[in-house]
Amino acid sequence: MDRLMLTPVIRGAYLEAARAPVILLFDKDERSDLPELTLSGPGALWHGHGSAPAGAFDSDHRTYTAEERAAEDVVGKQAREALQALKDADGALPSGVRVPGYGSFFAGSTWDEADAARRGETAKLDVRVPAGREDTVRGRIALVTGGAQGFGAEIARGLADEGAFVIVADINADGAEAFADELNAGGPVRAASLAVDVSNEDSVRKMAGSVADIAGGLDLLVSNAGVLRAGSVLELPYRDFEFVTKINYSAFFLVVKHSSPTMIRQRTSCPSWTADIIQINSKSGLAGSNKNAAYAGGKFGGIGLVQSFAMELVEYGIKVNAVCPGNFFDGPLWSDPKKGLFIQYLNTGKVPGAKSIADVKAFYEAKVPMGRGCEGPDVLKAILYCIEQDYETGQAVPVTGGQIMLR
Ligand SMILES: NC(=O)c1ccc[n+]([C@@H]2O[C@H](COP(=O)([O-])OP(=O)(O)OC[C@H]3O[C@@H](n4cnc5c(N)ncnc54)[C@H](O)[C@@H]3O)[C@@H](O)[C@H]2O)c1
Structure with a gap:
């Protein structure tokens, strides 16, 4: 089993045990000071499974079959149980584990914390459980x-x-x-x-x-x-x-x-x-x-x-x-002084009577009920909404200042 395939499985075990997001870093050395996360041969499990074609389980694979997913489920369950078993009496998780045959994995609530674990500066994971809306993507x-x-x-x-x-x-x-x-x-x-x-x-x-x-x-x-x-x-x-x-x-x-x-x-x-x-x-x-x-x-x-x-x-x-x-009028697509759409539309006379970039911009802004272009923070709010909303999928969320209204 490829390490890059195992890595998210180990991270999942941390997510499950910590009930909080973690960053997971890797070191190819099997560090003897770390507790061992025992998986009963994920390589064997993977490669021995079903009738998957030879080579299907390396990171070059282009298909992701039901058989692979079933085999991964077995490894995932093992990883989950093995990490739970490594909690100490206070329920704290080790910030690093050694996986024989692969190397060592280090977890932290942030990249810096995971890196401190990798440098051997911390032994226990400092869990930060999301507290509310402000932690939607933390x-x-x-x-x-x-x-x-x-x-x-x-x-x-x-x-x-x-x-x-x-x-x-x-x-x-x-x-x-x-x-x-x-x-x-x-x-x-x-x-x-x-x-x-x-x-x-x-x-x-x-x-x-x-x-x-x-x-x-x-x-x-x-x-x-x-x-x-x-x-x-x-x-x-x-x-x-x-x-x-x-x-x-x-x-x-x-x-x-x-x-x-x-x-x-x-x-x-x-x-x-x-x-x-x-x-x-x-x-x-x-x-x-x-x-x-x-x-x-x-x-x-x-x-x-x-x-x-x-x-x-x-x-x-x-x-x-x-x-x-x-339209993101302030972004490079529109505002680049040489290749932007404003200068192109000015030069090609696309906007009747426009004599300057400001005229072209005003023409397009007037098409928006809210009178301005879309900006990064507008898009970010829609992204955060999609993530926080756990009862919706498959939607197309307009962020157009009212220029497009869904029917
Ligand atoms: N600018 C607008 O007014 C506007 C409006 C609505 C939607 N959008 C959409 O927002 C997205 C971003 O647009 P933008 O205006 O910021 O564009 P942009 O041209 O400013 O940036 C696009 C980025 O994509 C990268 N890119 C281009 N081809 C790539 C490729 N093959 N592989 C990897 N990266 C590649 C470019 O290097 C660039 O960094 C696009 O999907 C666009 O359709 C833009």
Whole structure:
């Protein structure tokens, strides 16, 4: 059994025993000073199970069969019981365990606490049980694709400020790293970065594995990476249509396919644990967009995926929702001085009579009943709502200042 598959199972055992979120770090040394978490040969259990094809159980696998899930359930139950048995007389959990054949795992309420355990500075887990709404994402592990700039960066910053550990994944690897560094500057470690091309399956699979390696599991996937190539159906080259569709539509399938197994594995050892997948969709996923069919079509399709994934993954305690923002006028997509939509629309005369960027902006703001564009905190509130609300899934939540009203 692959370590990256075992890691979320061990984290789940901690979630179950602590009744609180934990970050889980790994060290390949089997540290003799740690209590042993005895699993009766997870490798043998996994590989000996049923008629699974050879090689199906390594981290390169592309299918995730019912047989694998059944085998993982057995390991999950073992891990849960084994960790419970390691509680001391006061009910405290060890902050680290040794798993023979794999290495050592270290838990903490924050990344810094887990790292202190890894350095041997603490022996008991300091549990912080969520107290209320302000703890909706505290200690939870979030992955934000396209998190280096724009809405993704706003969401990542907002989640980190709310106490989550955030993994910023972007095709712009340098930008993602610089942004994670900025989130960590002068304070606790609350972010990490990964390079990913969400439209490439190998890249997405590697990202999913790295997430388990960085923080031990995954509680929130924000599928945000997106692109826009506007144009008339009469003029837009098909390659542009395909480019937009691959990133805005097909890639959502890929990130869910490869990230949800981590969420499912956690649940084998913590059956009450829930996780969330949120697609950053658009108002253009709820109403057509003139001369912007590639974008709107992919976003409409995203709602279909959200509803379908929601129906399927509810069995594993995973809610799947879409957040549909209105135009983010202050973000780079609109405001970039060279490539932004404002300067493009000004130069191409798309807004009749507009003589400046301010005129173009005023034209679009006037379409919004609330008179302004959508901003990061507006989107963050909708995300927090989706997570906190445990009696809803498969929804598309508009955040458009009233520009789109659901029927
Ligand atoms: N900006 C808006 O007005 C607006 C409105 C509604 C919805 N949205 C949606 O919000 C999301 C973010 O949009 P934004 O305006 O912040 O865009 P943006 O262009 O500012 O940022 C997008 C980020 O995604 C990354 N990215 C692009 N292709 C990628 C790929 N293949 N793999 C990984 N990362 C990739 C980029 O490097 C960038 O960091 C998109 O899904 C978009 O459709 C945007």
